[in-house]
Amino acid sequence: MNAARFGLLAAALASPLVAAPAAERFREANDLVRAGDYPKATAVYGDLAASGQESASLYWNWAQAATARGASGEALWALLRARELDPGDRAVVRDVERLREALNLDPAEIAPEPLAAAGRAARRYRLDLVALALLALSVGAHALVRVGPGVRWGLTTARATLALGLLAAAVPVVASFARPTAAVVRRGAPLLDAASPTADTTGSLREGEVVPVLEASGAWLRVEDNAGARGWAHSADVRRLDRPPTPLRD
Numbered sequence: 001m002n003a004a005r006f007g008l009l010a011a012a013l014a015s016p017l018v019a020a021p022a023a024e025r026f027r028e029a030n031d032l033v034r035a036g037d038y039p040k041a042t043a044v045y046g047d048l049a050a051s052g053q054e055s056a057s058l059y060w061n062w063a064q065a066a067t068a069r070g071a072s073g074e075a076l077w078a079l080l081r082a083r084e085l086d087p088g089d090r091a092v093v094r095d096v097e098r099l100r101e102a103l104n105l106d107p108a109e110i111a112p113e114p115l116a117a118a119g120r121a122a123r124r125y126r127l128d129l130v131a132l133a134l135l136a137l138s139v140g141a142h143a144l145v146r147v148g149p150g151v152r153w154g155l156t157t158a159r160a161t162l163a164l165g166l167l168a169a170a171v172p173v174v175a176s177f178a179r180p181t182a183a184v185v186r187r188g189a190p191l192l193d194a195a196s197p198t199a200d201t202t203g204s205l206r207e208g209e210v211v212p213v214l215e216a217s218g219a220w221l222r223v224e225d226n227a228g229a230r231g232w233a234h235s236a237d238v239r240r241l242d243r244p245p246t247p248l249r250d
Contacts, residue, residue: 022048022051022053025044025047025048025053026044026048026053026058026061028044029041029042029044029045029048029061029065030061032044032065033061033064033065033068036068038065038066038068038069039069041065042062042065042066042069042074045058045059045061045062045065046062046245049062049244049245050244050245050246052244054081054085054244055085056082056083056085056086056089056092057082058082059078059079059081059082059085060078060079060082060089060091060092060095062075062078063075063078063079063082063095063099066078067099071185072099072102072103072207072208073103073183073184073185073186073187073207073208074185074239075099076096076099076100076103076110076183076185076208077183077185077208077239077241079092079095079096079099080096080110080183080210080241081241081244083096083120084120084241084242087120087121087124088124096110099208103206103207103208105206105208105209108226109206109209109210109226110183110208110209110210111210112181112210112211112212112224112226113178113179113181113212114178115174115175115177115178116175116178116181118171118172118174118175118178119172119175119176119178121171122171122172122175123172127169127171127172128168128169128172130165130168131165131166131168131169132165133165134161134162134164134168135161135162135165135166135169137157137161138157138158138159138161138162138165141154141155141157141158141161142154142158144158145158179212179213179214180212180213180240180241181210181211181212181213181240181241181242182210182211182213182221182223182235182238182239182240182241183208183209183210183211183238183241184205184206184207184208184209184210184211184233184238185207185237185238185239186207186236186237187207188204188205188207189204189205189233189234189237189238190203190204190205190233190237191203191204191205191223191225191229191231191232191233192231192232192233193232195217195218195220195222196220196232197234199232202231203225203229203231205223205225205233205237205238206225206226209225209226210241211223211224211225211226211238212224213240214230217232219234219235219236220232220233220234220235221233221234221235221238221240223238
């Protein structure tokens, strides 16, 4: 018991210590942006994200640094990742549209998975909690009907809240079937016929385009572009939107 208590105390004391260096690193990256050292700033943002210190504000700042050094595809990826973390951030949504237009992309080219939008809506409006609340109300209304059968509105309320609760719960469940996606961060990124740097090039991907991820093999992703062409791309050129970035490897 004492050991367990000591472990909980150590974890509680360690949390602020972990957060403090991350905040310092975030300020360091922002200072680098203000100083004009955009490559080093994005490297710091990347280290923070890869270590699990993700936030919409981190990716928004990353996008500003990437834009300043002319990496529009990387900037759009960072904004889209920020939108995944905070779907209700209007500034992020506005900047996504601005960059999409600057890259001359159609709306469909950054939204190949309709179910992904349902997932963002579920996270934004916390439909999981809404569903739990409605189902709890339904249970309560059913109990009220059993206690007082003469309560006319009880059964109607129970049925309505049950239906609404199931509907709210269905949205995140359906959204979970969406394929993972990735954004093209490099202009003219090659599409290859195999997961190898020596493979033949079958085409190229548009900078900023969002593509479904069909398969992953090490640092390689098998994707499908907006025209339906399938092939392999390196994760240095195409970054996933469903997870934080990881250190690249061959």
